[in-house]
Amino acid sequence: MDRTYDIVLFGASGFTGALTAAYLAEAAGPDVRWAMAGRNRTKLQALGIDVPILHADATDPASLAEIARQARVVVTTVGPYIRYGEPLVAACAEAGTHYLDLTGEPEFVDRMYLRHDAAAARSGAKLVHACGFDSIPWDLGVLFTVEQLPEKVPLKVSGFLRARMAASGGTFHSAVSIISRLRQGMEQAIQRRSAEPPPTGRRVSSQPGGLRYVGGWALPMPTVDPQIVGRSARLLDRYGPDFTYRQHFAFRRLPAALSAVAGATALLTLAQIPPARDWLLSRLQPGDGPTAEQRAGNWFKATFVGKGGGRRVVTQVEGGDPGYGETAKMLAESALCLAFDDVPDRAGQLTTASAMGRPLIDRLQRAGITFTVLRNSGGAAAPDALKPRRTDVQPGLDTP
Helix, strand or coil: CCCCEEEEEECCCCHHHHHHHHHHHHHCCCCCCEEEEECCHHHHHCCCCCCCEEECCCCCHHHHHHHHHHEEEEEECCCCHHHHCHHHHHHHHHHCCEEEECCCCHHHHHHHHHHHHHHHHHHCCEEECCCECCEHHHHHHHHHHHHCCCCCCCEEEEEEEEEECCCCHHHHHHHHHHHHCHHHHHHHHHHHHHHCCCCCCCEEEEEECCCEECCCEEEECCCCHHHHHHHHHHHCHHHCCEEEEEEEEEECCHHHHHHHHHHHHHHHHHHCCHHHHHHHHHCCCCCCCCCHHHHHCCEEEEEEEEEECCEEEEEEEEECCCCCHHHHHHHHHHHHHHHHCCCCCCCEEECHHHHCCHHHHHHHHHCCCEEEEEEECCCCCCCHHHCCCCCCCCCCCCCC
């Protein structure tokens, strides 16, 4: 409480940053001391939000160190993080300031663990990456599912995504950056596995899933989310002595699944060729994004099937526009949770499940993102209103 601000939002003039600032302006309340930070005061003033404006530049470490010293929690939407993110992580780890971002970049997460986890653990800072659609529905959805299953037994959880969404320029540029740096990402992952101590007396396996038919087509989902879920499972004994997680995209029809595979293959190929990569990046610029009307029609459903100790549960995390409306909500509520809620007393590079867990689930529930038990083999059936519609893919319901 000796800091000037409870929360500082860095990057509020960007597409997702502006949505996050607008959400904080509505949700924070008069007692929350928060500010916006960036290099262009005029753009920040144009948002019309009556909070202090601080100078900070991603290329000026001294300015980032200054906002870290002034805040209890710093939130950043400035990406791609592999290019712009490390100086702020370093400043927060040194100052004992909690740090939140929206990265979906596995290479960045691993690099920040290797370089700054130890300093954050010493200073008391919580470094929490992937606090938006990457990876809150998955990380907290798995935690919510695990809570429905017995303790101290092997557990298996599978996650399946159905969604309607559109990408902003910033998200697209980050995705292309990730794909173009697969070799570097693998090198960082190998270094982290060598440096990070495994959980004592426990086993954790968390990977993209395989091709499956589960009342619809399930394809591997090679995002940062399984990495984040696996980190939570290593940190939290509640996940049991032997924990396995697999994550998938879910499609009702085979042509849609094949189209998704073809699109991903084309993007992967083009991103490896510098002229083609430049052409891709020119298609959508940072700051561009879907309109409010387009976002209003977007939605997501993350369904989880958990098994262990003779029990079997199906849960679901559901919300509106995943990439922007709900991501801004998730990021802002994460900041408020770290600033004001009774969260676990641990530090270093953490995840939303290990840094905040149930308090953040409760916040998101109150904000309109639902966490629901659809079926529970050991208890009463879920109410009809909570069961999947017959037309929905019902992933895992017919698997052994």
